[in-house]
Structures are given as C-alpha cells and as structure tokens.
Amino acid sequence: MRPLFSIEKVPFSAAVLGLVAILSTGFVTFRPNRIAIGDAVHLVRTRGELWIVVVLFWIALVILCSLRFNRRRRILLAGLLSSILLILLMITAGKHAAIITEEYGTIARVSLGPAFWIGAFTLIIILTDTWQSCGKGKSPVVLLVLATAAAAAFLLISGRFDMLSIMREFANRRERFFSELITHAALVVSSVGLSLALGIPLGLLAHRKKRFYNPTFFTLNTLQTTPSLALFGILIPILAAATLKFPFLTEMGVSGIGTAPALIALTAYSLLPVVRNTYTGFSTVDPAAIEAGKGMGMTTSQLLFRVEIPIASAVILNGIRVSLVQAIGLTAVAALIGAGGMGVFIFQGLGQAANDLIMLGAMPTILMAVFVDSFMGGIIFMMRPKGLR
Amino acid sequence: MISLQQVTKVFAGRTAVDGLSFDVEDGEFCVIIGPSGCGKSTTLRMINRLIPVSGGVITIGGKDITTYRAEELRRQIGYAIQSVGLFPHMTVAQNVGVVPRLLGWHQTRIRDRTGHLLEMLNLDPGIYSAKYPRQLSGGEAQRVGVARALAADPSILLMDEPFGAIDPITREALQTEFARIQKELRKTIVFVTHDIDEAIRLATRIIILREGKLVQHDTPENIMTNPAGRFVTEFIGTDRALKRLSRLGAGDYMKKAPSIADSEPLQSAARFLLEHPYLWVVDRNGRVLGWLDKNDLEGAEPTAGLAMSCLDHRTAAVTTESTLKEALSRMVQQGIRSAPVVDRKGALLGEIRMEDILEA
Known part of the structure; x- marks a missing residue:
C-alpha cells in the first residue's frame, strides 16, 4: 500500500x-x-x-x-x-x-x-x-x-x-505620500537612466580595450562598497564647494543637498551592475562568431547591432534589473540629504518612534522593488532570443 | 586568379610569413598545408584582409585587394572556419542568409538560395531552416558553415580547417560531399589544413609551408612522387602509396558485379557459381544482403534457400563517390576481396576488386 x-x-x-x-x-x-x-x-x-x-x-x-x-x-x-x-x-x-x-x-x-x-x-x-x-x-x-x-x-x-x-498615517499625509512616491520613482528612473547612458558605453569600452578593464572596475567596486550614508554625506561639502566656485551651478538648481547629490550618488551605485553585466554580456559572444561575421564582410556596427547586442542583451537587461531594484532601496536613504522620496516617512517615523509611519515609507518601497524585479524578469524572459533559450 | 607577390607578415618582431609568392588559378582547389605555426592561417586571413600584410602585394583578378573597402572585398569572398562561428540567436536559414542580406538581396531570393544551399549540403530545408545552431551536431553545424560561405555565390572561397573539429567518419563524409560540390561549382578555393590526407584527397594543388616560407607548390601527384627534400617526404609520411588511393574515385574503378536475388533457389546459384568465384545476394529492391561462394553450397540441400554470408551494406559497401582508399579499408575490415558499390538506397551498382586496387 x-x-x-x-x-x-x-x-x-x-x-x-x-x-x-x-x-x-x-x-x-x-x-x-x-x-x-x-x-x-x-x-x-x-x-x-x-x-x-x-x-x-x-x-x-x-x-x-x-x-x-x-x-x-x-x-x-x-x-x-x-x-x-x-x-x-x-x-x-x-x-x-x-x-x-x-x-x-x-x-x-x-x-x-x-x-x-x-x-x-x-x-x-x-x-x-x-x-x-x-x-x-x-x-x-x-x-x-x-x-x-x-x-x-x-x-x-x-x-x-x-x-x-498604517492607513491612518496614510490618510493624514495623502497628498504628501503621492508626491513623494513620484519623487522616489523619478529619482530611480533618472539615476538608472543616467547610469545606462554612461554604463553601457563604459562596459563596452572595458570589453574592447582590456587596459580600461582594471581602472573601470576598481573605481566602480570602490564606489559600490562605500556605505550609501557616507557617500551622500561626502557629496554635500563637495557640491557646496562646487556651487561656490561655479555660480552657474546654483542657477541650474544644484546645491549641496537635495536632488543633485542624490542623483549623483544613485547613478554611481547603479553603474556597477550595468557596467559589469554589459562587460559580461559582450564577453559571452563566441569569438568565432565575431571572426566569422568579420570574415563575411560585416562592418563593426553591423556586428555590434546584429550579433553582439542581441546575444548580450539578456545579460545587460539583468544588470539593469539589479540596478533598478538597488536604486529603489537606496533612494529611501536619499531622503536624509533632502532629496525626498519614501525615505521621508521612514525617517519621520524613526524620529517620532511611530512604527506605522516607518511602515508607510517602507512597504511601498518594498512593493515597488518586488514589482520592478518581476516586471523586468518577465521582459527578459520574453525578449530572450529563441536560439539562446 | 589570386596572386601573392613577396607577401610578408611580421607580428611583434616575429616573422610569420616570409616573402611568400604564389598564384591560385581560377577554379583551382589550392590547399595550404604545414605544421602549426607555419603561417598558413595567417596567409589565408591576409587574402580577405582580416590581417593586413606587412609587405608585398596580394591581387585578385589583377586588382590589388587594398583598393577595395575591406568589407566589400570580404562580401565577395566566402569564408568558413574550423570553429564555424554560427550566430546562436539566428536560425540556420538566417545564418546562411547573412551575406545575401548584407548585399541587399530580395527576401524571396534569399529564401530560395538558402533552401537550395541546404539541399546541396544534404540538410533538408524543411527540417533544418528553422533550427537554431545549438540544436545541431558538429557535422551539421559545419555543413551550415559551408552553406553560409557559399551563400552569395562568391567565386572565391577561403576555408580554414573547416572539417578539423569533427569526428573522422563525419569528416570523411563531408570531404566526399564537398569534393562533389566543388566538381559542380568550380570555385577558386584556398583551403588550410594540417591533415595531409585531406590535402591529397581534395587539392588540385598543394602548397607546403614551413616557418612562413614556401617549400613546395605542386599537384598532389607530383608532391607524392617528387617530394622536395626531406621535410616534405617526412610530412607526407611513409604511406604515400596508400595516400594516392584517396585521390582515386571508386566510380572510375567499378566493375560489373555478379548478383542473384535472395528469392532464387540454390540451384540457380550453383549454376552461376560455375562462372564466378562468388555472388552478391540482393533483395528485390537490389539492396545488398550478403554474398555467397562455393563453400556455402557444400552439403546444402539443392532445393533449399540461399545460405549466404550476411553483410551490412552500410558498413561494408562504398558509393561511387568514395575513394579507393575507403574501398580498401572496407575490404580489410570485412575480410573480403571485393567491396560492393551501392547507391544512396543501398542498391548494388557494381564492385571494386582488390586486384584492381593493386593495379591502380
């Protein structure tokens, strides 16, 4: 039996x-x-x-x-x-x-x-x-x-x-909640966007020219291991000094606290996953395929867009995914230097010993991260070229 | 015609190719061979400008190749390499169609051409067109690689050990097929290998290189009968006579074969065996089943069916495209004095006899 x-x-x-x-x-x-x-x-x-x-x-x-x-x-x-x-x-x-x-x-x-x-x-x-x-x-x-x-x-x-x-806390701050949510999302999107614009060419450069590999990854690894609080802190005097020296920065809205240092720090943190995965993605392309493509008369850009990027795209997208999730979490800390975002409620809650207020800031941050992670997972799954599945 | 004049290549102070001059006539199958590091691949890659020359001139049809744009030049020349380098994210059909797409061919023309080429390389387009490279065996991938090199119907083909990474049996089959295709297409081929058997089998002319210098440039027959010095002699090896057999086609030495259907009674077999020392036994489709000689008749009932020695035509028979070397190897393997020649379906066409091989 x-x-x-x-x-x-x-x-x-x-x-x-x-x-x-x-x-x-x-x-x-x-x-x-x-x-x-x-x-x-x-x-x-x-x-x-x-x-x-x-x-x-x-x-x-x-x-x-x-x-x-x-x-x-x-x-x-x-x-x-x-x-x-x-x-x-x-x-x-x-x-x-x-x-x-x-x-x-x-x-x-x-x-x-x-x-x-x-x-x-x-x-x-x-x-x-x-x-x-x-x-x-x-x-x-x-x-x-x-x-x-x-x-x-x-x-x-x-x-x-x-x-x-937690909902009572929300009801008291309804408008603020939504505006901070938008600030949070905007910070994430713009910092990851910036890191893509910088990181993908940087990753490609590290792959193409081996002598750029070590300096690039040394810098990015160092940045990545710097505690976020410290990095946000360091940027305050640096940016403050910069605005004193170059007044036009102030006109552009740059100051020691607020969006500018947050954006810089968040972009810096988002760079490593993007650069690392771009590098890895391009490295997975079989050198024989490149040799064959060249031998058949493909130009460098044809090779890049028709062979290398399609093969590397899944790995690069995964880097973007990691960057996004990481940026969502780190943006919460950026509230400390006055950049806004869900961190505002977390730090208010900490100050008032009001756990539910902390929750009001933390819960949406977590949900946002989970949602973006699964969304990107779905995109990557659907975009994966058939031959590589 | 491809012509190299005093071509030299220096890599970081080391001379890889040293004052090399030779011509490859149109329609010629030129095999460049030599030990590893002799500069054979470098020479090949200089012809389509994957490597720039350090000195000397390469012309194609009388025109210096540096007057073309490198990409333009390469699109006019087929290129196949040992590691194949199929694009993993593209189907077999898309892979074959790469160069035609670069040349801006019309979709339908590309599709027709792709199908035609896959058929030519014995890959059923219905099955293989939509497959991806990772679903192919090594031999299949190599065929696709060759089809891709032929896609835009270039008059020149450069091949760098294209059959180097596959098992010996598949390699031999591919060589046979490729020899057949070349007979039809008459491309100008420059083919690099380190396998002297492959060179002797396929080449119309062989170039032997040593340390970047030309040692001998001649037909396979002349190289075997008149090797230029000890290096070439040692390179060809001691089994020159045997190697020669790989240049001779079974089709040219095939004789009529005595045969009998397996449905016949023993009596008629006995009658035949008065004239022939042995008989091939075939089924009603003409497929070889085995053979029969006088020993098989002894003690058998005259009315009984045929008691033959069985033979599997897949392991014992050769085709008209096989070489005498293969035929000889089959005979030795099976312990028979003649090998049946069959068509694709296994039907008996004739036989190759040991004495003919010895006289060839």
Whole structure:
C-alpha cells in the first residue's frame, strides 16, 4: 500500500512555522494613542470571529502539504490556499481595527503585529515555492498572483483597512505620500537612466580595450562598497564647494543637498551592475562568431547591432534589473540629504518612534522593488532570443 | 586568379610569413598545408584582409585587394572556419542568409538560395531552416558553415580547417560531399589544413609551408612522387602509396558485379557459381544482403534457400563517390576481396576488386 503522507519540505515547514507564529505571537498591537506602548493581541482574541476561518484554513494548508496525491495539483492547491489566507489575514486585521476604532474612538491605534507579518511571510514563501515547483505551465500561478494582488488592491481602495494605523498615517499625509512616491520613482528612473547612458558605453569600452578593464572596475567596486550614508554625506561639502566656485551651478538648481547629490550618488551605485553585466554580456559572444561575421564582410556596427547586442542583451537587461531594484532601496536613504522620496516617512517615523509611519515609507518601497524585479524578469524572459533559450 | 607577390607578415618582431609568392588559378582547389605555426592561417586571413600584410602585394583578378573597402572585398569572398562561428540567436536559414542580406538581396531570393544551399549540403530545408545552431551536431553545424560561405555565390572561397573539429567518419563524409560540390561549382578555393590526407584527397594543388616560407607548390601527384627534400617526404609520411588511393574515385574503378536475388533457389546459384568465384545476394529492391561462394553450397540441400554470408551494406559497401582508399579499408575490415558499390538506397551498382586496387 502506498503511504498516505508524503511531506513536501518547503511548503510544509513554512505552513507549520506560519501556524505556530500566528497562534503564539501578537497578531495586532493595540495602542490607546499613536505613540503609547502597545499591547499584543493574539489572533484568537481578535474581534469579528474571522480568526476561526483563518485557523481552519491554515490547518487545511498544513494537512495539504503533507498529503500524497497528484503533485502538480497539490502544489497549485497549496498556492491557492495561501493566496486566500493572505487576503483573509488582511481582512481579519482590518475588521478588528474597524471594530476597535468604533469602540475606543479614533485616538486608539491598531497596528499589524509579528504574527501578521510572519504569517504573511510564510504564505508568500509557499506562493514562491508554488511558482518554482509547478514547472512549465506557470499561467495558473500568474493568474493566482494577479488575482491576489487585485483582491488586495480592491480591499485597500474599498476602505477595508482604513482603520489600521498604517492607513491612518496614510490618510493624514495623502497628498504628501503621492508626491513623494513620484519623487522616489523619478529619482530611480533618472539615476538608472543616467547610469545606462554612461554604463553601457563604459562596459563596452572595458570589453574592447582590456587596459580600461582594471581602472573601470576598481573605481566602480570602490564606489559600490562605500556605505550609501557616507557617500551622500561626502557629496554635500563637495557640491557646496562646487556651487561656490561655479555660480552657474546654483542657477541650474544644484546645491549641496537635495536632488543633485542624490542623483549623483544613485547613478554611481547603479553603474556597477550595468557596467559589469554589459562587460559580461559582450564577453559571452563566441569569438568565432565575431571572426566569422568579420570574415563575411560585416562592418563593426553591423556586428555590434546584429550579433553582439542581441546575444548580450539578456545579460545587460539583468544588470539593469539589479540596478533598478538597488536604486529603489537606496533612494529611501536619499531622503536624509533632502532629496525626498519614501525615505521621508521612514525617517519621520524613526524620529517620532511611530512604527506605522516607518511602515508607510517602507512597504511601498518594498512593493515597488518586488514589482520592478518581476516586471523586468518577465521582459527578459520574453525578449530572450529563441536560439539562446 | 589570386596572386601573392613577396607577401610578408611580421607580428611583434616575429616573422610569420616570409616573402611568400604564389598564384591560385581560377577554379583551382589550392590547399595550404604545414605544421602549426607555419603561417598558413595567417596567409589565408591576409587574402580577405582580416590581417593586413606587412609587405608585398596580394591581387585578385589583377586588382590589388587594398583598393577595395575591406568589407566589400570580404562580401565577395566566402569564408568558413574550423570553429564555424554560427550566430546562436539566428536560425540556420538566417545564418546562411547573412551575406545575401548584407548585399541587399530580395527576401524571396534569399529564401530560395538558402533552401537550395541546404539541399546541396544534404540538410533538408524543411527540417533544418528553422533550427537554431545549438540544436545541431558538429557535422551539421559545419555543413551550415559551408552553406553560409557559399551563400552569395562568391567565386572565391577561403576555408580554414573547416572539417578539423569533427569526428573522422563525419569528416570523411563531408570531404566526399564537398569534393562533389566543388566538381559542380568550380570555385577558386584556398583551403588550410594540417591533415595531409585531406590535402591529397581534395587539392588540385598543394602548397607546403614551413616557418612562413614556401617549400613546395605542386599537384598532389607530383608532391607524392617528387617530394622536395626531406621535410616534405617526412610530412607526407611513409604511406604515400596508400595516400594516392584517396585521390582515386571508386566510380572510375567499378566493375560489373555478379548478383542473384535472395528469392532464387540454390540451384540457380550453383549454376552461376560455375562462372564466378562468388555472388552478391540482393533483395528485390537490389539492396545488398550478403554474398555467397562455393563453400556455402557444400552439403546444402539443392532445393533449399540461399545460405549466404550476411553483410551490412552500410558498413561494408562504398558509393561511387568514395575513394579507393575507403574501398580498401572496407575490404580489410570485412575480410573480403571485393567491396560492393551501392547507391544512396543501398542498391548494388557494381564492385571494386582488390586486384584492381593493386593495379591502380
């Protein structure tokens, strides 16, 4: 007889860990006012009775991950259950917050606790595993992820989470939030754009002329290992001195703090992945292909555009992807030197010991990074030349 | 005609090619051979200006090659190399069509030409056109490389050990095919190799180089019968007689072969064997199945079917395009005194006899 149980290691451990976490630590934190010390509220103590559904679904998930049956179906089902649970966790927290706010008034704050975060994290791990193990037919998983994101967005817009502390922080800063979000995105796009304009020719140069290789990568590696805070700091006096010496810089809007130093530092950090991957990409082109192309009468630019770039493009795009994700994270630090962006809320939150304000800055930054990463991944996958797949 | 006059190449103080002069007539298959480092590849690459000359003049059709734009010149000359260098992101058809596209041919003309060339190199266009280089075997990739070099129908072909990196059996098959193609196309070919057998088999003229200098420039026959000095003698090796066989085509030495269908009774075989020492046994499509001699008749019932010695035509037979050397090697391998000659489907066309090889 075939055994009834067969444990799928990753999703099973994640599900068990998640179940233990959501039951044993605080699901939400209750605070009588915004900066008071909080009390942990366990899942089973949350109001609105939805917790029962959460626990039942979660137990079902654990059992599912240990049962033996059609592997693909089990994996997809685990993914589906995780998505549902993720949405349920949000609804449970939102509902609890709504009930508490009704009882205690708007002074009281309900914020998300460790049980929520660890639980959500383990569910995302199971979803990632579903993506990894479902093999070739990924369309159901893509659909699932899109549906989950759509459901979360719908709940957000429809006001289900409005009474959660993080959303209360958002409501107080709605306009600022969106303007900083745009600033953040603009900083990322312009710095990565600049690093492309500089980095791709630089990578090509390092590949074509070997004597440029060492100086280029020595400089970029040094830059990359400089702590971002230090680099932002160093740029302030340098730019300040420059504006004193060349007044036209001031007219152009350059100053020691603000956008200019941020843009310079962010571009510098974005350069290494772009240059490195451009170099590597061009190095993967078989020298025999170049020799043959030349021998057949291709000009240097024909070789570049018809042979080298198409072959190198996937690796270069991956460098751009790394640069983008890295720049999204680093831009948060740029708020320290007055460049704006989501870091504004993070540093305000740090100053006020208001965790939810920190979250308001951090969450969109993380989501932006995850989104850009998967978006670029999709682009790279679709653009990969068929012969190289 | 390609003509080199006192061509010299110096790399960082080291002379790779030293005052080299020779002519390659139109339609000639000129093989440049020599030990590694003798400057043969350098010489080839100077002809299409991948390497500039340090001294001397190279002319094609009487015109100095430096008067052309390098790219223009190269588009007029086919070029195939040992490492093939197919473009991995392009299909086989796109790879073959590279030079025609550079020359601005019309799409349909490129497609027709590509299909024609793939067919000529025994690659079914229906199967191979849409394949990518990484889906090809070494031999297939090499064929595509040759097709690509021929794409724009250049009158001159430069080939740098094009069959060097493939296994001996595939190499021999490719050499046979290429010899057939050249018979048809009559290109002017400059071909570099370090394999003397390949040179003797394919060349109409051989140039032997040593340390950048020309040692001997002559027909394969003359080089074998009249080697210029010890270097050439040693280079050709001790099996000169055997090497000569690789220049002789099986088709020219083929004799009629006595054969019998396998459906015939033993009696009629016995009748035949009065006149012939042995018989080839073929099936109803004429495919060789084996052979039969008097020993096979002894003790057999006169009415019984044929009890023959079986032979696989794929391993034992040769084609009209094979060389006598291959025929001899098949005979030795199979322990037979004559080798059947078959067509592509394995049907018996004739035979090559040991005594004819010895007299050739």
